[in-house]
Amino acid sequence: MTTDLSKTATDLFETMRATNPLVHCITNFVAMNYAANVLLAAGASPAMVHTPEESGEFAAIAGALTVNIGTLSPHWVEGMIAAAKSANDASKPWVLDPVAHFATGYRRDVIAKLLELNPTVIRGNASEIIALAGGQSAGQGVDSGDPVEQAEEAARSLATSQKVVVAVTGEVDFVTDGTRSVRIAGGSPLMPKITAMGCALTALVGAYCAIARDQAFEATVAALTNFAVAGGIAANSANGPASFMTAFVDGLHNLDAATFHQNARIEAL
Amino acid sequence: MTTDLSKTATDLFETMRATNPLVHCITNFVAMNYAANVLLAAGASPAMVHTPEESGEFAAIAGALTVNIGTLSPHWVEGMIAAAKSANDASKPWVLDPVAHFATGYRRDVIAKLLELNPTVIRGNASEIIALAGGQSAGQGVDSGDPVEQAEEAARSLATSQKVVVAVTGEVDFVTDGTRSVRIAGGSPLMPKITAMGCALTALVGAYCAIARDQAFEATVAALTNFAVAGGIAANSANGPASFMTAFVDGLHNLDAATFHQNARIEAL
Amino acid sequence: MTTDLSKTATDLFETMRATNPLVHCITNFVAMNYAANVLLAAGASPAMVHTPEESGEFAAIAGALTVNIGTLSPHWVEGMIAAAKSANDASKPWVLDPVAHFATGYRRDVIAKLLELNPTVIRGNASEIIALAGGQSAGQGVDSGDPVEQAEEAARSLATSQKVVVAVTGEVDFVTDGTRSVRIAGGSPLMPKITAMGCALTALVGAYCAIARDQAFEATVAALTNFAVAGGIAANSANGPASFMTAFVDGLHNLDAATFHQNARIEAL
Numbered sequence: 001m002t003t004d005l006s007k008t009a010t011d012l013f014e015t016m017r018a019t020n021p022l023v024h025c026i027t028n029f030v031a032m033n034y035a036a037n038v039l040l041a042a043g044a045s046p047a048m049v050h051t052p053e054e055s056g057e058f059a060a061i062a063g064a065l066t067v068n069i070g071t072l073s074p075h076w077v078e079g080m081i082a083a084a085k086s087a088n089d090a091s092k093p094w095v096l097d098p099v100a101h102f103a104t105g106y107r108r109d110v111i112a113k114l115l116e117l118n119p120t121v122i123r124g125n126a127s128e129i130i131a132l133a134g135g136q137s138a139g140q141g142v143d144s145g146d147p148v149e150q151a152e153e154a155a156r157s158l159a160t161s162q163k164v165v166v167a168v169t170g171e172v173d174f175v176t177d178g179t180r181s182v183r184i185a186g187g188s189p190l191m192p193k194i195t196a197m198g199c200a201l202t203a204l205v206g207a208y209c210a211i212a213r214d215q216a217f218e219a220t221v222a223a224l225t226n227f228a229v230a231g232g233i234a235a236n237s238a239n240g241p242a243s244f245m246t247a248f249v250d251g252l253h254n255l256d257a258a259t260f261h262q263n264a265r266i267e268a269l
Numbered sequence: 270m271t272t273d274l275s276k277t278a279t280d281l282f283e284t285m286r287a288t289n290p291l292v293h294c295i296t297n298f299v300a301m302n303y304a305a306n307v308l309l310a311a312g313a314s315p316a317m318v319h320t321p322e323e324s325g326e327f328a329a330i331a332g333a334l335t336v337n338i339g340t341l342s343p344h345w346v347e348g349m350i351a352a353a354k355s356a357n358d359a360s361k362p363w364v365l366d367p368v369a370h371f372a373t374g375y376r377r378d379v380i381a382k383l384l385e386l387n388p389t390v391i392r393g394n395a396s397e398i399i400a401l402a403g404g405q406s407a408g409q410g411v412d413s414g415d416p417v418e419q420a421e422e423a424a425r426s427l428a429t430s431q432k433v434v435v436a437v438t439g440e441v442d443f444v445t446d447g448t449r450s451v452r453i454a455g456g457s458p459l460m461p462k463i464t465a466m467g468c469a470l471t472a473l474v475g476a477y478c479a480i481a482r483d484q485a486f487e488a489t490v491a492a493l494t495n496f497a498v499a500g501g502i503a504a505n506s507a508n509g510p511a512s513f514m515t516a517f518v519d520g521l522h523n524l525d526a527a528t529f530h531q532n533a534r535i536e537a538l
Numbered sequence: 539m540t541t542d543l544s545k546t547a548t549d550l551f552e553t554m555r556a557t558n559p560l561v562h563c564i565t566n567f568v569a570m571n572y573a574a575n576v577l578l579a580a581g582a583s584p585a586m587v588h589t590p591e592e593s594g595e596f597a598a599i600a601g602a603l604t605v606n607i608g609t610l611s612p613h614w615v616e617g618m619i620a621a622a623k624s625a626n627d628a629s630k631p632w633v634l635d636p637v638a639h640f641a642t643g644y645r646r647d648v649i650a651k652l653l654e655l656n657p658t659v660i661r662g663n664a665s666e667i668i669a670l671a672g673g674q675s676a677g678q679g680v681d682s683g684d685p686v687e688q689a690e691e692a693a694r695s696l697a698t699s700q701k702v703v704v705a706v707t708g709e710v711d712f713v714t715d716g717t718r719s720v721r722i723a724g725g726s727p728l729m730p731k732i733t734a735m736g737c738a739l740t741a742l743v744g745a746y747c748a749i750a751r752d753q754a755f756e757a758t759v760a761a762l763t764n765f766a767v768a769g770g771i772a773a774n775s776a777n778g779p780a781s782f783m784t785a786f787v788d789g790l791h792n793l794d795a796a797t798f799h800q801n802a803r804i805e806a807l
Contacts (some may be wrong), residue, residue, distance in 0.1 A: 022410045030570045030586055032299045032340075036464035041510055046464065047369065047410040048299055051342035054375035061372065061409060071570075073589035073613065075342065100585065103599065106592035140599065141560045141585040193791065195574035195584065240788025241579055250509025253462065291679045301568045301609075305733035310779055315733065316638065316679040317568055320611035323644035330641065330678065344611065519778025522731065 005182060005268065009222035010261040012212055016043040021210035023203060024062035024087075026050045026080050028070025028099065031199035034245070038200040041252035042226060044207035055079040056086035059094075063210030067119075068097035068199050069110060070142070077110050084117040093120035093209035093216055097202035100142045102131040115162065120209060120216045122158070123167040123202045126151035133158040143192065148174050156181065165216045167205065169198060173224045177217045184221065185265040186228025188235035190244040201227050221266060229263040230255055274451060274537065278491035279530040281481055285312040290479035292472060293331035293356075295319045295349050297339025297368065300468035303514070307469040310521035311495060313476035324348040325355035328363075332479030335472050336388075337366035338379060339411070346379050353386040362389035362478035362485060366471035369411045371400040384431065389478060389485045391427065392436040392471045395420035402427040412461065417443050425450065434485045436474065438467060442493045446486045453490065454534040455497025457504035459513040470496050490535060498532040499524055543720060543806065547760035548799040550750055555581040559748035561741060562600035562625075564588045564618050566608025566637065569737035572783070576738040579790035580764060582745035593617040594624035597632075601748030604741050605657075606635035607648060608680070615648050622655040631658035631747035631754060635740035638680045640669040653700065658747060658754045660696070661705040661740045664689035671696040681730065686712050694719065703754045705743065707736060711762045715755045722759065723803040724766025726773035728782045739765050759804060767801040768793055 022045045027035055032048055039046040049058040052075070059065045065087040067080045087094040096119035101111035111132070124132065126146040127139025133154035138145030148170035155166040159178035168174045170192075173184040191197050204226060208219035230251040238244035291314045296304055301317055308315040318327040321344070328334045334356040336349045356363040365388035370380035380401070393401065395415040396408025402423035407414030417439035424435040428447035437443045439461075442453040460466050473495060477488035499520040507513035560583045565573055570586055577584040587596040590613070597603045603625040605618045625632040634657035639649035649670070662670065664684040665677025671692035676683030686708035693704040697716035706712045708730075711722040729735050742764060746757035768789040776782035 020412075028586070029298055029567055030574050033302060033464060033571060036299050037510065037514075040462050040464060045410050045412050047372075048297070048340050049373075050340060051375070053343065054341070054373035057373045057375070071586050071588060072592070074591065075344075075613075103585075104587075104592035104595045106589070106595070141583050143558075143583050193578050195571060195578055240791040241575065242784040242787035242791075245575075246511040246515060246784060249511035253509040253511075289681075298567055302571060302733060305568050306779065306783075309731050309733055314679050314681050316641075317566070317609050318642075319609060320644070322612065323610070323642035326642045326644070344613075515780040515784060518780035522778040522780075 005221055005266045006261060006264040008218045009225045009264055010257050012208055012219060012222040013226060013260050014257050015211045016207060019211055020045050021063040021207055022047060023207045023210055024049060024059050024065045024083065025203050026055065026083060027066065027068040027199050027203065030070060031068065031196035034196045035200040035203040037249050038252060039203055039207055041249045042204055042207060046203065050076055050079040052078040052082045055083035059083040059086040059092065060090040064092055064206040065094035066203050066206035067094060067114065068099060068202055069101060069107065070099040070199060072107065072110060081113060084114065088118060093213055095119060095121040095123060095202055095206045095209060097199060098122065098124050098128050098132055101128060102137065102139065103141065119164055121165040121167065121205055121220050123169060123205055125198060126168055126170055129158065129166060129168045130154045144170060148172055165220050167220050167224060169201060169224065175220050175224060180217060181269040182221055183267045183269065184224045184228050187231035188244065190235065190238060190241050191231055193241040194245055225264045225266060228265065229260055232263060274490055274535045275530060275533040277487050278494045278533055279526050281477055281488060281491040282495060282529050283526050284480045285476060288480055289314050290332040290476055291316060292476045292479055293318060293328050293334045293352065294472050295324065295352060296335065296337040296468050296472065299339060300337065300465035303465045304469040304472040306518050307521060308472055308476055310518045311473055311476060315472065319345055319348040321347040321351045325351035328352040328355040328361060329359040331361065333361055333475040334363040335475035336363065336383065337368060337468050337471055338370060339368040339468060341376065341379060350382060353383065357387060362482055364388060364390040364392060364471055364475045364478060366468060367391065367393050367397050367401055370397060371406065371408065372410065388433055390434040390436065390474055390489050392438060392474055394467060395437055395439055398427065398435060398437045399423045413439060417441055434489050436489050436493060438470060438493065444489050444493060449486060450538040451490055452536045452538065453493045453497050456500035457513065459504060459507060459510050460500055462510040463514055494533045494535060497534065498529055501532060543759055543804045544799055544802040546756050547763045547802055548795050550746055550757060550760040551764060551798050552795050553749045554745060557749055558583050559601040559745055560585060561745045561748055562587060562597050562603045562621065563741050564593065564621060565604065565606040565737050565741065568608060569606065569734035572734045573738040573741040575787050576790060577741055577745055579787045580742055580745060584741065588614055588617040590616040590620045594620035597621040597624040597630065598628040602630055602744040603632040604744035605632060605652065606637060606737050606740055607639060608637040608737060610645065610648060619651060619655065622652065626656060631751055633657060633659040633661060633740055633744045633747060635737060636660065636662050636666050636670055639666060640675065640677065641679065657702055659703040659705065659743055659758050661707060661743055663736060664706055664708055667696065667704060667706045668692045682708060686710055703758050705758050705762060707739060707762065713758050713762060718755060719807040720759055721805045721807065722762045722766050725769035726782065728773060728776060728779050729769055731779040732783050763802045763804060766803065767798055770801060
């Protein structure tokens, strides 16, 4: 299975470059620029469209939708809901990033509404996934207070109950659809020191879902592998978090299929 | 004419450094940071002010206004309209960037309202300009689906009917006021792989308009030449899109008039 | 006193790395990404939360609040006010950054409301501080039109009348609580050529206040010293403003206490 997933991920990586999918992103103010540059470097075409006056219409045009709740307000939540409903109606995949959803009452209300709209994939850090599955997390703000391993059971439970692919990202990533599960190694310890890295990854999961609509599990594995491979390579030339950011985007752009396949570290469980 | 335009552009480049014009930018969330850094590096003083409670007042203070419709919402549109009206009342030039104006019904309504307010310059990619002139473009999202050459006739027609300077940017840029037309070569194939590069260029067109109020054509040519020259130089030291971004801003800052003039590739048509 | 302040600043620098304080930032769209990366590199955990539906609740959770008025709108102002009130109720320090508060009538109204909520620290450029103290500044937009020295008296007067720590930043920074005053040297002439550098510094003042709640003066001095030291080091490897930005964030991340203490240039007055 490992070999198969690496091969599938590499194939999807090549399809991304060849097809340049349009990805509708509703993400936070902190992440917008970096997420857009990450998508462009990886071969996708990002579009940031949030207002309810057009987010529904645009979600039906794009290949996939991604929704990140980092910097919320009621107007944006309306736009997210309109877009998610439209993605569902048009049978387009959509990816949810539940940033610090446990932090305030408002955030808990919003995440409950979004979960009802059946996301295709949820990507979060360990604290976010534990709390989403109803557990007690150590998170306070946007940074995780828990290691990924402690979120694996929560992720499986959430995947099963919500019929969703769940990705928990951290030192070693974990992806499950409730039945199949993998761990993905790679990346760099600098990645959590850079803001919006997780948000950009969520956007990339959306891009992979756009080119593999009925294979959300494989698409998510491919996106996380893409990040892990490019992150591992970027770490070699970085002097700190900011030069890592630069090396990472350059590396995403310069990555080829052979290097991708060779550096993919996907462990089926 | 080529020689004259290169000389005029170089003169304007020097005036920019000497006068540090205040440029009022209403741009999208993705572009704000990069556009501000590009203006600072080029010698202008950017200010991002969008709310209708103050955008009109501020437009009258600044040397020029730029409006980019990348990430719209009704509140921002009100601010754009108030600012454009005020710029007109104060005889300040204003530049319109019609990002993906064809993508949704909402966007088409907004662009129609903004066009009625007589922008001084419109800068877009080929798909945007073709669609603005009423033609059929291949664009879907924010990236162009058409080459610049195919937009030249549309640009001329738009310039004439709207009495506006039109800039179509891409591999080779095209600028026209309906009567005079030029092509500007330079830059780098990496430029479309970086988000907000076009938006930052729109802001720079505004900066040049601020120092050459009654010469919108010459100002636009100078701004595009500045980008093309700095982009060509940055390409020499870039390893990918992110290191290009860094080299480009550094290059804008370090550029001198002699290098500007020497590398300007303006072809009068 | 100089030695004491350098020692205290170095101690706070070490506490920052050890305790990773959660900092609630309500800042402008231009600054959000850079400010977040600066805080992460310096050892803090930033969270951007602006909507009034949750900003009050979150301000009580975080270690400190920072409010920057760069890109205002009524909805954001409501969020700022709710957060500042909540910070006060919870005895959490809050830092105000009065970006271009003199530029429009709307901005003047907003700053008056925020000043009534008793900020712990105000950080601005010379033009902003002079205007805040009721004087005549040369500023128009977000860039200072006045040197720091000309704002020292205004800063003292503001500190005394408002019972607030005031930091004026520029070529040589000035910090006063009305009684004690210091100048802090260092940094680089490239710093004003980078957007959001001051906004990021305001966020860092908040981070230091979070770990030294009853020592706002010392915390502010430590934050400014951290910036000045890292800026001075980054200048050695920068080729322009963008590579400076990268080197600066890398440098903040790589800085150790010995280098911090050795390069601190705090002059008590």
